[in-house]
Amino acid sequence: MAYMPNTSDISAGGTSRSVVWLAAVACFSTYFCMYGFRKAISAGTWDHLQAFGISFKSALVIAQVLGYMTSKFLGIRFIANLNPNRRAMNILLLILSAHLCLLLMALVPLPWNTLFLFGNGLCLGLIWGLVFSYIEGRRYTDMVALVLSINFIFSSGAVKSVGLLAMKNLGISEMMMPFVTGCFFLPLLFISVYLLSRIPAATPEEIQQRGERPALDGRNRMAILQTFLPGLFAVIVMNLLLTILRDVKDNFAVEIVRQVRPDASALLFTRMETVAAIAVFFALLTLAGIGNHFKSLQRQHLAIALGFLTILLVAFFLHERIGDPIALMITYTVGLYISYNCIQCLFLERFIAAYKVKGNIGFFFYLMDSIGYLGSCILILYKELFNPQLNWFPYFVGLSLIFGGVGLISVLGSWRYFSHKKLHHAL
Numbered sequence: 001m002a003y004m005p006n007t008s009d010i011s012a013g014g015t016s017r018s019v020v021w022l023a024a025v026a027c028f029s030t031y032f033c034m035y036g037f038r039k040a041i042s043a044g045t046w047d048h049l050q051a052f053g054i055s056f057k058s059a060l061v062i063a064q065v066l067g068y069m070t071s072k073f074l075g076i077r078f079i080a081n082l083n084p085n086r087r088a089m090n091i092l093l094l095i096l097s098a099h100l101c102l103l104l105m106a107l108v109p110l111p112w113n114t115l116f117l118f119g120n121g122l123c124l125g126l127i128w129g130l131v132f133s134y135i136e137g138r139r140y141t142d143m144v145a146l147v148l149s150i151n152f153i154f155s156s157g158a159v160k161s162v163g164l165l166a167m168k169n170l171g172i173s174e175m176m177m178p179f180v181t182g183c184f185f186l187p188l189l190f191i192s193v194y195l196l197s198r199i200p201a202a203t204p205e206e207i208q209q210r211g212e213r214p215a216l217d218g219r220n221r222m223a224i225l226q227t228f229l230p231g232l233f234a235v236i237v238m239n240l241l242l243t244i245l246r247d248v249k250d251n252f253a254v255e256i257v258r259q260v261r262p263d264a265s266a267l268l269f270t271r272m273e274t275v276a277a278i279a280v281f282f283a284l285l286t287l288a289g290i291g292n293h294f295k296s297l298q299r300q301h302l303a304i305a306l307g308f309l310t311i312l313l314v315a316f317f318l319h320e321r322i323g324d325p326i327a328l329m330i331t332y333t334v335g336l337y338i339s340y341n342c343i344q345c346l347f348l349e350r351f352i353a354a355y356k357v358k359g360n361i362g363f364f365f366y367l368m369d370s371i372g373y374l375g376s377c378i379l380i381l382y383k384e385l386f387n388p389q390l391n392w393f394p395y396f397v398g399l400s401l402i403f404g405g406v407g408l409i410s411v412l413g414s415w416r417y418f419s420h421k422k423l424h425h426a427l
Contacts, residue, residue, distance in 0.1 A: 019200060020140045024147045026195035027131055030091065031148055033192055034127045035155035036185030037098045038064070040178035041117070042156070042251050043163030051111030054384040059114045060105075061251045062384075065377045067121025072370035076221075079129035079362030087130050088197045094130075095189060098123040102179040113175075125373075129362040134199045136349060136361045137210040142288035145345035149284070150277045152344070153337050156250050157273025164266035210353045224359055231421060234414035235343065236368045238304065241403040241410070242340040243372030244379050245311065248399065249336070251380075252392040259393035260325035272326065276333035283338055287346060293354035300350070301415040303342050305408060310335025312404025318397050332400070339407070343368075355421070 041060050049056035101120040105113045135144045163181045166172045172180050202210075225232065249256065257264050287303060290296040314332040317323050348361045383395055 020144065022195060023135050023138075023140065023144045023199050026192055026199060027135060027144055027148045028151065029188060029192035030131050030196055031127065031151045032155045032158075033185040033189040034095060034124055035151060035159050036162070036189075037095055037102065037182040038120070038124050039156045039159040039250070040102075040163040040181035042253060043160045043167070043181075044174045044177060045254060046174060049110065051114045054388065056110070056114070057252075058380060058384045059111065060117050061247075062377060062380055063114045063117035064121040065247060065251075065373055065380065067118040067123075068125040069121075069370060069373035069377055070118075071122045071125025072366045072373055075126050075129050075366035076363060076370065077218075078126065079133070079360075079366055082130070082133055082360075082362060084133070087133060088193050091127060091130050091193050091196070092190070094123040094126055099179070099182045099186075102182055106173075106176045106179050125369075129365060131196070132361060132365070134196055137202050137353075138206050139209065141210070141349050142346060145349065146281055146284050146288055146341070149337075149341040149345040150281055152246075152341060153273050153277040153280060153333060154270075156253075157269040157271075160253065161266050161270040164269075168266065210349075220359065221363055224357060224363075228355070228357075228421070231414055231417040232364070232368075234410050234417060235347065236371055237410045238308075238339070238407055238414065239343050239368040240372045240375045241407050242336065242343065243369070244376045245336060245396075245400060245403055246340055247373075247376040248380070248392070248396050249333070252396070255392045256396055257326075257329065259391060260329075268326075272330050273333065276330050276337065279334045280337045280341060283334070284341060284346070287342070293350045296350045297347070297354060297418060298415075300342050300347050301411055301418075304339045304347075305411040307335045307337075307339030307342070308404050308407035308411060310338070311400050311407070315397050315400035315404060319401065351418075 041057075041064065044057065046056040046060075051059035054062075098120045101116040101123070105116040105120075107113075108116065131148070132145070135141050135148075138144075159181065162184060163177050166180055167174060167177050170180075253269060257268070261268070284303065287296065287299055290299065311332060314328050314335065317328055318325065318332075344365070348364045351357070351364075352359065352361065379399070383390065387395070
């Protein structure tokens with residue numbers, strides 16, 4: 001039976017409460033700061049500006065997502081062979097380089113300034129693997145991963161609000177706004193990375209329970225893929241669908257919300273994402289602390305299926321104009337991130353522990369994310385090239401209707417495979 005994890009449970013297993021709090025605060029705040037350098041462009045609309053034959057906003061998003069996607073492919077090897085002693089320095093160098101790219105975007109004339117968003121995405125795409133490497137394979141991984149995952153929901157809305165307020169209250173130009181927004185996050189970034197470096201290594205008890213997480217060479221990576229290919233393929237498809245929906249909703253939230261609420265205030269985005277973040281956190285908290293890894297994977301499949309079903313139903317209601325659109329968007333966000341956060345933060349950790357896989361999360365994470373962001377790029381580019389007059393709201397709803405159904409089929413395929421693999425593993 002699932003239980004609500006608490007620090008006394010963890011402390012009894014050899015991990016002090018202070019370590020758990022340190023890990024939770026350090027990981028959350030570091031990744032929160034990263035969003036300050038990544039998502040500020042979502043606050044702008046850049047109406048009537050174009051670059052390379054498409055809208056300037058879409059050109060920025062595509063360039064950044066292309067960079068993010070490229071970093072995911074590079075991360076398959078980089079994160080899998082990570083040197084733990086250089087993690088903190090790598091995080092700072094990558095984020096500061098991404099910040100410099102935002103400054104150059106503001107200073108270089110159109111359309112060439114869009115190219116610096118590729119560099120921005122290229123740097124920031126490696127941060128998740130670096131941060132998560134501090135907490136994987138621990139007794140408290142599930143709990144801290146859920147805290148970290150709040151960033152997927154809350155931070156994006158918070159950064160949009162900061163960017164909008166900077167333009168409205170400080171008179172910052174739309175082009176300079178992303179760089180200025182990043183400046184607000186610099187002090188907290190340095191403190192957060194320092195706290196990350198204070199997280200102790202895994203204890204012998206944690207290594208015994210969750211397995212050792214060694215670096216992987218090419219031969220070992222290929223062997224793992226061959227062993228679990230059908231199941232990993234289904235998980236990659238689920239992540240692909242969720243990444244595309246998340247990117248469209250996240251990057252064009254201002255345009256989507258203003259289709260249904262033209263007078264939306266800057267703080268509405270923070271309020272929406274905060275409500276959704278709290279709901280998702282407490283929903284997924286029921287999955288943390290399950291002692292049996294196979295039972296945990298089974299319940300995660302149910303949670304992911306529930307998320308896809310929510311996406312499908314809310315998209316139908318939005319399409320038919322049934323109900324309050326803001327309430328529906330919040331419900332949609334909850335469903336989306338129950339599925340997305342489950343795959344990103346819980347599934348891979350328990351998969352490795354359940355099947356005693358000799359490898360680290362970074363390899364699997366960057367494998368599925370590289371494909372996810374490639375799909376996101378293709379869909380955004382397709383819309384801009386072949387349906388430039390189509391508003392983002394109907395495009396978003398149409399994708400959600402299709403992906404919700406395909407996602408449910410993928411969850412069923414994944415569940416059947418891993419259930420069969422469990423029986424084979426037990427023999």
